[in-house]
Amino acid sequence: MIKFEDVQKVYPNGTVALKDINLEIQQGEFVAIIGLSGAGKSTLIRCINRMHDINSGTLLVNDVNVSQLKGKEIREFRKNIGMIFQSFNLVTRSTVLKNVLVSSVPDMPLWRRTLGIFPHEDKIRALEALDNVGILDKAYTRVDQLSGGQQQRVALARTLARKPGIILADEPVASLDPVTAKSVMEDLRRINREMNVSILLNIHHVELALEYCDRVIGIRQGEIVYDGPTDVVDQSILDEIYGKNQPVEA
Structure with missing residues (x-):
């Protein structure tokens, strides 16, 4: 509460x-x-x-x-507490998966953060989050190749990965354009209810x-x-x- x-x-x-x-x-x-x-x-x-x-x-x-x-x-x-912004706050030159994995960084030991080596369970959780928002097929795509709506879904997946x-x-x-805005709102409502x-x-x-x-x-x-x-x-x-x-x- x-x-x-x-x-x-x-x-x-x-x-x-x-x-x-x-x-x-x-x-x-x-x-x-x-x-x-x-x-x-x-x-x-x-x-x-x-x-x-x-x-x-x-x-x-x-x-x-x-x-x-x-x-x-x-x-x-x-x-x-997850946070989603209007500007997405993504690393556009990196892949979708790596952007979602960023949510795990605060809990990782220094050597993993330095080398960029993520535990297997963190990768599974990130992929599940991407699947939850319907863009699992974009996991290895660079963020700058995505539409605005897809980028907002990456930001949402990054938040969901923290549960x-x-x-x-x-x-x-x-x-976002009106159609995409409605789609993102539908994702938020579904996540809220499920x-x-x-x-x-x-x-x-x-x-x-x-x-x-x-x-x-x-x-x-x-x-x-x-x-x-x-x-x-x-x-x-x-x-x-x-x-x-x-x-x-x-």
């Missing part, structure tokens, strides 16, 4: 990104976080894995107080959020203004999140 209790985040320049956030997310939920650019969506999910530190309040992940973690504790804590309990997705379909992985998705495409996610959290100027099931979201709720007369990206 993820639990925010009166959490605030203020950046060094004085920008208040999160204001008194109170929020609970249960294991296995598929949650979309929506709102205008700069509303605090990315900040919210990046606090969960300590990419950003909070200034006050309490943030618990599976009963662990995230703010109290130090050094090696943070690295151990992050093993259970996380939580996946944080920061605008994972923003750079593996009981909690997924928090920061997304601009409201229609995709409403179609694929079970719950929507609407943020405006660092505050939660809506938190509820997707099937009751109507125009009045979107106006509350985005403001009237603001364009809502479909």
